Amino acid sequence: MNDIEPLSSDAAEKTIGLTTTVPVEVVFAAGLRPLDLNNVFIASGEAPRLVQEAEREGFPRNACAWNKGIYAAARRLGLRRIVGVVQGDCANTHAMLERLRAEGVEVVPFAFPYDPSDREFLQLALDRFCRALGTDMAAAMAWKEKLDQIRALVHRIDDLSWEKGVVTGAEAHRWTISCSDFNGDPDAFAAEARQFLEIAEAREAAGGEKTRLALVGIPPICDGLFEFLEDRGARVIFNEIPRQFSMPFETADLLEQYSRYTYPYDIFRRLEDITREIARRRADAVIHYVQSFCFRQVQDTLIRRAVGVPVLTLEGDRPGPLDMRTETRIEAFLEMLRGLA
Numbered sequence: 127m128n129d130i131e132p133l134s135s136d137a138a139e140k141t142i143g144l145t146t147t148v149p150v151e152v153v154f155a156a157g158l159r160p161l162d163l164n165n166v167f168i169a170s171g172e173a174p175r176l177v178q179e180a181e182r183e184g185f186p187r188n189a190c191a192w193n194k195g196i197y198a199a200a201r202r203l204g205l206r207r208i209v210g211v212v213q214g215d216c217a218n219t220h221a222m223l224e225r226l227r228a229e230g231v232e233v234v235p236f237a238f239p240y241d242p243s244d245r246e247f248l249q250l251a252l253d254r255f256c257r258a259l260g261t262d263m264a265a266a267m268a269w270k271e272k273l274d275q276i277r278a279l280v281h282r283i284d285d286l287s288w289e290k291g292v293v294t295g296a297e298a299h300r301w302t303i304s305c306s307d308f309n310g311d312p313d314a315f316a317a318e319a320r321q322f323l324e325i326a327e328a329r330e331a332a333g334g335e336k337t338r339l340a341l342v343g344i345p346p347i348c349d350g351l352f353e354f355l356e357d358r359g360a361r362v363i364f365n366e367i368p369r370q371f372s373m374p375f376e377t378a379d380l381l382e383q384y385s386r387y388t389y390p391y392d393i394f395r396r397l398e399d400i401t402r403e404i405a406r407r408r409a410d411a412v413i414h415y416v417q418s419f420c421f422r423q424v425q426d427t428l429i430r431r432a433v434g435v436p437v438l439t440l441e442g443d444r445p446g447p448l449d450m451r452t453e454t455r456i457e458a459f460l461e462m463l464r465g466l467a
Contacts, residue, residue: 129171130202143200143208146215147306147371148236149252149384151269156259160307167195173445190419191347191444193218200226207232214238214390216421234258238390249381270380276312279319280305280372288363288407292329295362296352303345303368337463340364340404342429343415344422347442354448360460363407366400393425397432404433411436411463418443436463
């Protein structure tokens with residue numbers, strides 16, 4: 127039995143899929159339910175099968191598995207509309223959106239500027255996005271105020287992962303990455319976050335000093351990375367891209383918020399954030415995760431030059447458990463770090 131079931135006609139009308147983080151305030155202001163298809167795909171319990179479904183539909187083997195999973199998840203759900211980032215993501219996303227459009231899915235485009243200092247471009251993009259969904263900036267700003275209060279809860283959860291060590295890297299990852307759509311229900315999400323915070327703040331920090339790791343790059347497609355690291359005396363205390371999805375900077379309006387959000391922009395904006403957080407969180411080393419067939423692999427050398435701590439680059443292809451070669455490389459890297467301590 128499939129874990130991803132088709133939406134009812136009423137739910138499909140009110141739901142809009144997301145291929146990555148976009149100004150979700152606009153989506154909520156339009157009375158729609160956002161659904162991050164990355165999270166649907168990877169949490170489905172059948173991610174490898176979804177990739178295979180896309181390949182049976184003609185997606186090549188040497189294409190990004192994340193894109194294939196998003197495509198298959200959208201088809202399974204029977205989505206009628208999807209927001210696609212046509213500038214600030216990747217060419218694979220463009221082709222995937224074209225496939226869905228050819229199959230009758232309405233694609234609502236959103237474009238981040240090439241340069242985040244181009245405020246005029248970003249304001250125009252926000253205005254167009256509002257018009258496309260039938261809302262306005264005033265309504266979206268009201269949602270920003272509400273969502274910022276919820277994001278503050280998630281920021282506190284994230285801080286507990288490195289300040290006190292009472293939140294695991296996997297938990298911080300889950301809460302921050304879910305801020306892309308707030309699981310479609312901000313009120314329920316906020317209630318769950320408050321409950322989790324109470325539990326986490328009552329925990330006692332685990333004994334023993336763990337190697338502190340920064341995980342940079344797109345979220346890993348593989349299973350069990352966080353648990354494998356914990357079992358071997360290491361802890362992820364910085365999840366770069368998921369943290370960005372939680373909009374970690376205090377901002378006055380949507381224009382400033384999505385100018386400071388680093389994911390859609392060049393590597394140099396990301397490096398400013400990465401190096402600052404490595405120092406603030408006292409990371410001992412970096413794991414840079416890269417996805418097979420992704421242009422971001424080219425940025426690995428720039429990251430290595432900038433961060434000032436040892437770097438292990440891990441490449442993933444398809445969803446599934448860590449392979450033995452990756453496990454061996456991680457163990458050797460951690461052993462090397464202990465030798466340097």
